[in-house]
Amino acid sequence: MRSSTPSAPRDRQVARASGPxxxxxxxxxxxxxxxxxxxxxxxxxxxIGVIFAVAGSAVGLGNFLRFPGRAxxxxxxxxxxxxxxxxxxxxxxxxxxxxxxxRHGGRHGFNSAPGIFAVVWQHSLARLFGALAVFIPIxxxxxxxxxxxxxxxxAWQYLTGAISPPSAPAGYPEYFASHFNDYIGVQRDGALLxxxxxxxxxxxxxxxxxxxxxxxxxxxxxxxxxxxxxxALIVAALVILARVLTLGTPDPGLPExxxxxxxxxxxxxxxxGAAGGTxxxxxxxxxWLEAAGQIFFTLSxxxxxxxxxxxxxxxxxxxxxxxxxxxxxxxxxxxxxGGLITIPAAFLFLGAVPLSHVIGSSxxxxxxxxxxxxxxxxxxxxxxxxxxxxxxxxxxxxxxSMLQPALAFLREGFALGxxxxxxxxxxxxxxxTALIAYCTENTAALDVMDFWVGSTCLVVxxxxxxLLFGWIFGAERGIAEANRGSxxxxxxxxxxxxxxxxxxFLCAILGAFAWQSFAKQARAVLGxxxxxxxxxxxxxxxxxLVALTNTAARRWRERLDDSGGYGR
Amino acid sequence: xxxxxxCLMSLSLTFVVLLNIYCFVRVLRTKPxxxxxxATPSEERSDHxx
Numbered sequence: 001m002r003s004s005t006p007s008a009p010r011d012r013q014v015a016r017a018s019g020p021x022x023x024x025x026x027x028x029x030x031x032x033x034x035x036x037x038x039x040x041x042x043x044x045x046x047x048i049g050v051i052f053a054v055a056g057s058a059v060g061l062g063n064f065l066r067f068p069g070r071a072x073x074x075x076x077x078x079x080x081x082x083x084x085x086x087x088x089x090x091x092x093x094x095x096x097x098x099x100x101x102x103r104h105g106g107r108h109g110f111n112s113a114p115g116i117f118a119v120v121w122q123h124s125l126a127r128l129f130g131a132l133a134v135f136i137p138i139x140x141x142x143x144x145x146x147x148x149x150x151x152x153x154x155a156w157q158y159l160t161g162a163i164s165p166p167s168a169p170a171g172y173p174e175y176f177a178s179h180f181n182d183y184i185g186v187q188r189d190g191a192l193l194x195x196x197x198x199x200x201x202x203x204x205x206x207x208x209x210x211x212x213x214x215x216x217x218x219x220x221x222x223x224x225x226x227x228x229x230x231x232a233l234i235v236a237a238l239v240i241l242a243r244v245l246t247l248g249t250p251d252p253g254l255p256e257x258x259x260x261x262x263x264x265x266x267x268x269x270x271x272x273g274a275a276g277g278t279x280x281x282x283x284x285x286x287x288w289l290e291a292a293g294q295i296f297f298t299l300s301x302x303x304x305x306x307x308x309x310x311x312x313x314x315x316x317x318x319x320x321x322x323x324x325x326x327x328x329x330x331x332x333x334x335x336x337x338g339g340l341i342t343i344p345a346a347f348l349f350l351g352a353v354p355l356s357h358v359i360g361s362s363x364x365x366x367x368x369x370x371x372x373x374x375x376x377x378x379x380x381x382x383x384x385x386x387x388x389x390x391x392x393x394x395x396x397x398x399x400x401s402m403l404q405p406a407l408a409f410l411r412e413g414f415a416l417g418x419x420x421x422x423x424x425x426x427x428x429x430x431x432x433t434a435l436i437a438y439c440t441e442n443t444a445a446l447d448v449m450d451f452w453v454g455s456t457c458l459v460v461x462x463x464x465x466x467l468l469f470g471w472i473f474g475a476e477r478g479i480a481e482a483n484r485g486s487x488x489x490x491x492x493x494x495x496x497x498x499x500x501x502x503x504x505f506l507c508a509i510l511g512a513f514a515w516q517s518f519a520k521q522a523r524a525v526l527g528x529x530x531x532x533x534x535x536x537x538x539x540x541x542x543x544x545l546v547a548l549t550n551t552a553a554r555r556w557r558e559r560l561d562d563s564g565g566y567g568r
Numbered sequence: 569x570x571x572x573x574x575c576l577m578s579l580s581l582t583f584v585v586l587l588n589i590y591c592f593v594r595v596l597r598t599k600p601x602x603x604x605x606x607a608t609p610s611e612e613r614s615d616h617x618x
Binding site: 047048051076077078080084260261263264267268269278318321322324325328329331332335336339487488 | 569570572573574575576577579580581583584585587588590591592594595596598
């Protein structure tokens with residue numbers, strides 16, 4: 001709760017922090033911290049705080065729902081070999097790129113991607129991709145906050161006993177499927193509004209909670225949230241993990257449904273096709289693409305979020321060790337927690353065959369399969385509450401991070417005060433969330449946003465960042481910049497990874513997307529009025545952001561011209 | 569669970585846990601740098617928030 005202290009000191013602080021970037025090159029280009037007399041930008045209050053904030057942004061529903069399903073589908077334990085290779089040659093280098101670009105832009109007074117890109121490359125393409133880096137997180141926020149509200153809603157229902165499946169276990173799967181479909185209004189558009197669904201209440205509360213956190217600012221809002229939410233979700237996951245691993249063989253009549261076999265379902269190496277040897281999955285290109293895609297999405301790279309977060313660091317603050325630590329924390333949540341909880345829990349009570357039917361769907365795993373398992377647990381409602389509570393916290397720490405890039409852009413692009421920028425951002429985002437909440441039939445609107453923006457645009461932006469860093473900023477120069485003030489030196493050979501390996505990997509992922517899904521997804525958009533409306537909305541929003549970026553760039557050009565370009 | 573599955577699981581968990589231990593120990597053992605005036609970044613930042 002906020003105190004009733006008069007707001008004048010906070011207003012002054014906000015006014016200082018929200019001023020436009022310094023107008024004179026001499027003010028802004030000094031690679032130093034803001035002085036006590038000059039305009040001050042927001043900054044993190046501690047190093048561990050920024051690590052938790054970045055890890056919080058990366059740890060989301062995918063760690064607990066998407067990763068286990070991908071691993072079990074694409075080779076089991078064998079999946080982990082391309083997974084870790086991708087982590088080393090794709091994930092961590094791109095993380096370092098975003099951290100370094102962010103700190104570099106922050107040193108020159110910019111916190112948003114359009115400004116940071118302009119520091120490195122004064123070209124119209126940089127403005128276009130800058131707009132894309134603002135567009136992606138806010139569009140993902142539009143539907144992610146809806147999914148987040150399901151988690152909060154389910155946690156509340158478990159806490160209050162509103163989840164009440166039939167007494168016969170045979171009815172559990174059908175109960176949870178229909179409960180979920182009713183809850184999110186999947187039957188028809190406008191179902192939530194017509195039925196006065198509690199889902200709308202939770203959506204409103206989640207939406208407001210996210211904006212409250214960002215309104216409180218970087219250190220007092222996002223950092224403070226992540227500093228308690230990350231440990232809390234890890235503790236909740238460890239409690240559930242301890243319970244799952246000590247269940248043994250819950251039903252003596254079904255000895256094959258044991259914890260060990262559940263772990264085997266997830267971790268045993270297996271071929272991806274009908275035939276093949278134990279490790280044949282390693283020779284399947286699809287497995288490598290899935291592993292690279294999983295690494296890419298789990299680390300939240302290509303969002304512009306890490307870049308914005310890193311821009312609030314001091315000019316000589318460490319980025320390499322902090323970046324690696326945040327990635328490692330994300331991997332802990334994904335491999336050690338997600339990899340040991342979700343599949344074994346669902347396997348114990350569903351068995352191998354029913355589980356195989358839902359394993360490819362993150363939503364199916366999280367909202368159908370795992371809740372069924374909790375009904376067999378002693379104190380199942382408590383574990384249900386913990387499960388959805390941890391998912392809600394994971395989603396919340398991710399969703400608040402999605403607002404920060406656009407907030408930073410509005411503040412520095414148009415010299416808006418913090419409160420005004422937050423209010424304007426809420427107005428910008430609300431129509432998209434309303435569209436998602438209204439057009440719930442078969443989640444058509446959500447699927448359009450998720451595929452075209454949450455998957456495709458993400459890879460496109462990451463490819464641009466890698467090329468910008470490796471070929472325009474210069475890989476060697478970039479690594480030297482990353483190593484400055486850092487506690488962990490990036491080896492020189494990473495310049496080859498950054499210039500050649502990572503772009504090729506990203507091109508392969510993008511090519512695979514295009515080959516497998518573009519035609520199908522385009523047909524889905526053209527054949528469904530809701531999907532088409534959503535696509536038009538997205539194009540319009542992107543056009544608006546491009547126009548805003550061009551306007552902001554004109555404001556910044558004076559500074560860029562004065563300095564002869566910041567980063568060159 | 570097969571032997572290969574157990575080995576892959578153990579190696580994966582060990583790698584991730586050791587990576588976390590290495591990173592967090594290094595982060596927690598590294599003291600904040602002091603600038604010329606002797607203030608740590610967090611001390612300096614707290615001045616801004618007064």
